[in-house]
Amino acid sequence: MKIPMTKLTVVSESLLREELLKMMRQAGAKGFTITQADGEGSRGVRATEWEGPNTRIETIVSPSVADRILDQLANRYFEDYAVIAWMSDVTVWRAKKFQD
Amino acid sequence: MKIPMTKLTVVSESLLREELLKMMRQAGAKGFTITQADGEGSRGVRATEWEGPNTRIETIVSPSVADRILDQLANRYFEDYAVIAWMSDVTVWRAKKFQD
Amino acid sequence: MKIPMTKLTVVSESLLREELLKMMRQAGAKGFTITQADGEGSRGVRATEWEGPNTRIETIVSPSVADRILDQLANRYFEDYAVIAWMSDVTVWRAKKFQD
Numbered sequence: 480m481k482i483p484m485t486k487l488t489v490v491s492e493s494l495l496r497e498e499l500l501k502m503m504r505q506a507g508a509k510g511f512t513i514t515q516a517d518g519e520g521s522r523g524v525r526a527t528e529w530e531g532p533n534t535r536i537e538t539i540v541s542p543s544v545a546d547r548i549l550d551q552l553a554n555r556y557f558e559d560y561a562v563i564a565w566m567s568d569v570t571v572w573r574a575k576k577f578q579d
Numbered sequence: 580m581k582i583p584m585t586k587l588t589v590v591s592e593s594l595l596r597e598e599l600l601k602m603m604r605q606a607g608a609k610g611f612t613i614t615q616a617d618g619e620g621s622r623g624v625r626a627t628e629w630e631g632p633n634t635r636i637e638t639i640v641s642p643s644v645a646d647r648i649l650d651q652l653a654n655r656y657f658e659d660y661a662v663i664a665w666m667s668d669v670t671v672w673r674a675k676k677f678q679d
Numbered sequence: 680m681k682i683p684m685t686k687l688t689v690v691s692e693s694l695l696r697e698e699l700l701k702m703m704r705q706a707g708a709k710g711f712t713i714t715q716a717d718g719e720g721s722r723g724v725r726a727t728e729w730e731g732p733n734t735r736i737e738t739i740v741s742p743s744v745a746d747r748i749l750d751q752l753a754n755r756y757f758e759d760y761a762v763i764a765w766m767s768d769v770t771v772w773r774a775k776k777f778q779d
Contacts, residue, residue: 513617669765
């Protein structure tokens with residue numbers, strides 16, 4: 480039941496939420512934990528790109544699904560949108576839900 | 580002051596919040612960071628099990644406390660409730676608060 | 680594009696939010712993801728120090744910036760305020776935004 484997996488966190492402007500969830504689902508992600516977040520840049524004021532509420536999406540996936548999602552993010556979003564992503568190693572229980 | 584510990588994250592339907600906090604406290608957890616979250620399954624609609632708001636509980640504990648909590652989750656919740664859990668390695672400051 | 684970095688999470692009473700963001704910016708942090716959180720101590724009731732809403736600030740920084748922030752937290756906040764902090768290893772995309 481203890482399985483090492485990858486947790487991918489994506490923070491973006493809220494408008495992208497449904498689009499990103501769809502893309503991540505198509506890449507193989509099977510469940511998401513979504514929280515509302517604020518973003519703030521280095522100038523102490525919200526940068527234009529961060530205006531309005533942000534969405535923080537977490538998904539736990541295999542390394543290969545993580546790579547697929549990150550390729551999509553890099554190709555389609557990183558240039559033009561306020562999207563950031565990071566991943567970390569986690570150990571999961573009830574992993575069946577998350578496996579691809 | 581820098582102590583390697585285990586961060587355990589539990590996401591569940593909000594109704595279980597007090598019950599889970601109580602169980603985790605009895606297992607030795609001493610502090611919690613709680614955020615509201617949405618869950619979404621792979622079908623693009625909320626699964627019945629994920630209806631309503633979810634609660635995301637983070638606690639930083641020793642590996643032995645993490646194992647105790649996960650045993651409880653596995654035995655009492657994973658079958659019947661929408662509960663997921665993962666853990667990761669963290670380094671903590673002000674660790675006295677979290678030690679067992 | 681894949682760069683190993685440090686994710687620092689700081690949870691504090693909300694009143695400290697702007698002050699902590701300023702301190703972290705001065706220490707070299709360049710972007711933040713901020714969520715509202717509740718804290719709960721081990722007694723099952725909110726400790727005085729945790730009354731009111733809390734703020735959970737995440738920032739992704741180099742190890743040296745993380746150390747600088749943690750020194751500041753230790754010297755100026757840990758004694759007198761309800762501030763906790765932990766860090767973990769992450770891999771980041773779009774790392775330019777976070778580099779110092």
